[in-house]
Amino acid sequence: MDFGTAHGQDVAEQAGVYKTLLESTRAIPWKIDWATMRFAYIGPQIGELLGWEPGSWRTVDDWVARMHPDDRDYVVNFCVSQSKAGVDHEADYRALTQAGGYVWIRDVVHVVRNADGEVDSLIGFMFDISERKRAEEEVLRLHKRLEMLSLTDGLTGIANRRMFDQRFQAEWNDARRSRKPLSLVALDIDYFKQFNDGYGHVKGDECLQRIAHALKEIARRPRDLAARFGGEEFILLLPDTSPDAARAIAESCVQAIAGLRIPHAGSEAGDAVTASLGVGTVVVAAESQPVDFLEAVDRALYAAKAGGRNRIETVPGTPAP
Incomplete structure (x- = not known):
């Protein structure tokens, strides 16, 4: 057996395993190329969560357009500034579904640098935190209610x-x-x-x-x-x-x-x-x-x-x- 061929098969098999693992989780993996601001990859789970098929996520403009208007300016400005600074970060926002509703998302972002120390790409995971947000809002509502009663x-x-x-x-x-x-x-x-x-x-x-x-x-x-x-x-x-x-x-x-x-x-x-x-x-x-x-x-x-x-x-x- 040719060692190079075998090694290439092992790498391909490992990549396939990693891809399977990523796409079997509830978290939605994604990658953006920094130079082009295009999605290099987004997990198929995005279709189940938001209704938008993976192929419809072409550039960061699609990500921005599918964000609640009240969240958009702060989240975009924050993520861009942190990414330029090379700082890993996370942001919560409401993402638009294809049906016209909104789902609370937590985006966890890792900044990848090239050999020269410049930003090469962003990789991350989107998490559905709607239940958590509903629980937080209910706690806040009850707190306000108790405060008013007091x-x-x-x-x-x-x-x-x-x-x-x-x-x-x-x-x-x-x-x-x-x-x-x-x-x-x-x-x-x-x-x-x-x-x-x-x-x-x-x-x-x-x-x-x-x-x-x-x-x-x-x-x-x-x-x-x-x-x-x-x-x-x-x-x-x-x-x-x-x-x-x-x-x-x-x-x-x-x-x-x-x-x-x-x-x-x-x-x-x-x-x-x-x-x-x-x-x-x-x-x-x-x-x-x-x-x-x-x-x-x-x-x-x-x-x-x-x-x-x-x-x-x-x-x-x-x-x-």
């Missing part, structure tokens, strides 16, 4: 104290920068203990829910926030709101609660449920603290309660810029 009052469905605290601090910082007024309206339902004693806690919960809904309808601007502050107390966070506008919103709260006509035989402020309100507006100075402003509005609220309830009291004055 910021929502379970009874009334509006923001809770934690969410108010976060937003109040953020709006305080913004007001300090913008020098625009920031207002609060704090509200406490009058004689709510007597309401619960007379009508029961189920009716008490229903009362809180109806009032919370009414307040949410009033705080309708994108940055406004209606929150349950605790127990029967609510608070409205009103960015970029002048003293007159804040007072008008407080009066709207009084009217909205009166409009609910929730009977309250145990109240000394009337025959229906009412509330006492404290209103304040601040132009945030560099040295001022949000807790001081919140306490000032709270004192105005308790002044309204001490003054006979079913009334509005305003924090006197507005700090100078």
Whole structure:
């Protein structure tokens, strides 16, 4: 037997074995010639996954065209820059199927250099990571849902104290920068203990829910926030709101609660449920603290309660810029 012929047969057999192994995996092997940017090879599995036959993958333009438009610029720029630098890399993107859908792909790329150290070709594998992406998206959705639940009052469905605290601090910082007024309206339902004693806690919960809904309808601007502050107390966070506008919103709260006509035989402020309100507006100075402003509005609220309830009291004055 001629040794050269035998050796050539062994090499061919080995190449055939490697090809069989590559084409029997779920990963899709491919190779691109760097000089021509043409596909030298792509595994037949691509047809099963995306519907495009291997022969339709001629150049990198086919790869780019079959990528989701939202992923295209970043992925292409990233892969080109890494390849030019000779750095192995990987990228996730959505690949277009022949049927018009998309499949999440992870491309793992190895940069092959020639004897002169220049980029000769790119070889890699495409992996279908759709299930993994769906699982990640579900985890993210659940995380966002849990985060929202942690910021929502379970009874009334509006923001809770934690969410108010976060937003109040953020709006305080913004007001300090913008020098625009920031207002609060704090509200406490009058004689709510007597309401619960007379009508029961189920009716008490229903009362809180109806009032919370009414307040949410009033705080309708994108940055406004209606929150349950605790127990029967609510608070409205009103960015970029002048003293007159804040007072008008407080009066709207009084009217909205009166409009609910929730009977309250145990109240000394009337025959229906009412509330006492404290209103304040601040132009945030560099040295001022949000807790001081919140306490000032709270004192105005308790002044309204001490003054006979079913009334509005305003924090006197507005700090100078």
